[in-house]
Amino acid sequence: VTIERKKVMWNGWGWTARADHLAAREEIWSWLASEIGMPSLLATPTRPLEELTIAEARLSPSERRSLVAILGADRVRDDAFERASHARGRSYQDLVRLRAGNLGELPDAVLYPRGADEVLEVLAFASEGGIAVVPYGGGTSAVGGVNAHAGGLRAIVSLDLSAMDRVIEIDTMSGVATVEAGLGGASLEKSLAARSLTLGHFPESFEFSTLGGWIAHRGAGQLCNRYGGPQEWLLSAKLATPRGILATEEFPVSATGPHLKDLIIGSEGVFGVITEARLRIRPAPESRAYQGYLFRDFASGMTAIRQAMREDIPAAMLRLSDARETGFYRALDNIGRETSIAQRLADAYLEFRGFDAHAALMIAAFEGTSRSAAAARRGFHAIAGRLGAVSLGNSLGERWLRDRYRGPYVRDSMLDRSLGVDTLETAATWSKLPALYAAVRNTLESSIRQSAPYPAARGIVMCRIGHAYPEGASLLFTYIFPRAFDGEVTQWQSIKKAATEAVIAHGGALSHHHGVGEEHLPWMMTQKSPLGLDVLRAVKRTLDPKAILNPGKLIPPE
């Protein structure tokens, strides 16, 4: 299999062998405590699996035997580790519950099919027996997308697709790769890189997420300005359903009515199991430049991104942090470390040029042929210059590239020390973004204060633009807060509810790239009309008549 589950944390992020790289920097933790108004941080370790009582699996011995007959004995697993590690995804709420041993419903078995035929057999068996099936890619869902729910059925199986990891064909002449959907991001890019090709989809969860998960939850990679998301690079797919395989159109273009693949992108495992996909692949970039810019404030950085999109400057990424995020990362870098003379001179120069606490950092990425990347860089440099930004050279950009999958590990370091940290993402048109940004930031700050365990406690709320389009952009908020140990999930829910309502009231999308899962489900009716939801329900009834697939996700009950 692509990822050996035992090497990955069952109740946290990432490799078990990975060290906490902030552990030795005590000064950071005391700074964080004072920033959020806590006298000091507490050690809040996780509960070990051995301490937990795991409920009996509900499959009967004969059902288990039937599954073994379909898949083989080593591919039907029901030990405590497998069941607990497939109980939930990796949202903030999931982590808080997993760490406390509050697992909720558990899958009764974890199944590892090796191909579409086995998936079809499992679906037929589960439909017949009234067993819920949760498609599971890398399990990195940030919205409760893989959480085990029986949805009124008798039992639950988690269908772990990591053994479906073959690259079936690479048609270099057409630029099309045909790949099994359980393939992990890193393995996919490695196979493509061996032929100087790339898909270019790099979510922050890249180390652990899979192709099927990227498609099923309609995600976005860090470089999606250049490479697009599944709506651009997915050419066709095969979906195993309880009624058989739904194969979508394979032509590069066809004017034959609505395309069926559009039902698969964002289907979140409720219509079927994506077994195979054909992908638009591109030559690996010949040239790469990742560069830092400092803008006077978030608003002028935002204008630069909008102008670049309007002028068709093909940047691979324009990632702009607001002043709070810029200051936060600067503090993490500098606290407790001696400032070099070069750094002090650079700071003095920036101060002289009028850059103050409002300054906003951008990492801009340019990739492609040497010529196209250089032209994009020149084009953006001119826009940034006109708006009074300064170029900070390549070192910050290169460091960002090296560390770009590190962020999620810091979340665990914070959870180990009594801090909560979550992200919230949305998208809106350019004209709505400034008011949306202010409203969500203010709401997060006030709801954190209201739900805080100490009177003087406050949150750290920061934001960045990660992805941009000609007509608008995404905002991703990160918020750090002191946890209320007498009701951690309730505390998080109250913050999430207030912020989500602010998003919707100000014309933002419920999600830009995390999807719906169970955590965004209560607001789905604000995103689709009643008729729109009926269309989705009709598709669900057609493909999954016994409603066994991923209960409780994406489509609200009637």
Ligand SMILES: Cc1cc2nc3c(=O)[nH]c(=O)nc-3n(C[C@H](O)[C@H](O)[C@H](O)COP(=O)(O)OP(=O)(O)OC[C@H]3O[C@@H](n4cnc5c(N)ncnc54)[C@H](O)[C@@H]3O)c2cc1C
């Ligand atoms: C710290 C962190 C950072 C993240 N960063 C990003 C980011 O930068 N960009 C981004 O887009 N997302 C991001 N995410 C969200 C998450 O990683 C993505 O949703 C990811 O693509 C999910 O892939 P996965 O393979 O882990 O899918 P899972 O988490 O296993 O599943 C996600 C959903 O897809 C369904 N599914 C999975 N595989 C299949 C299949 N083969 N057929 C049918 N349904 C299937 C599941 O049932 C579930 O509903 C992040 C999450 C975390 C926790």
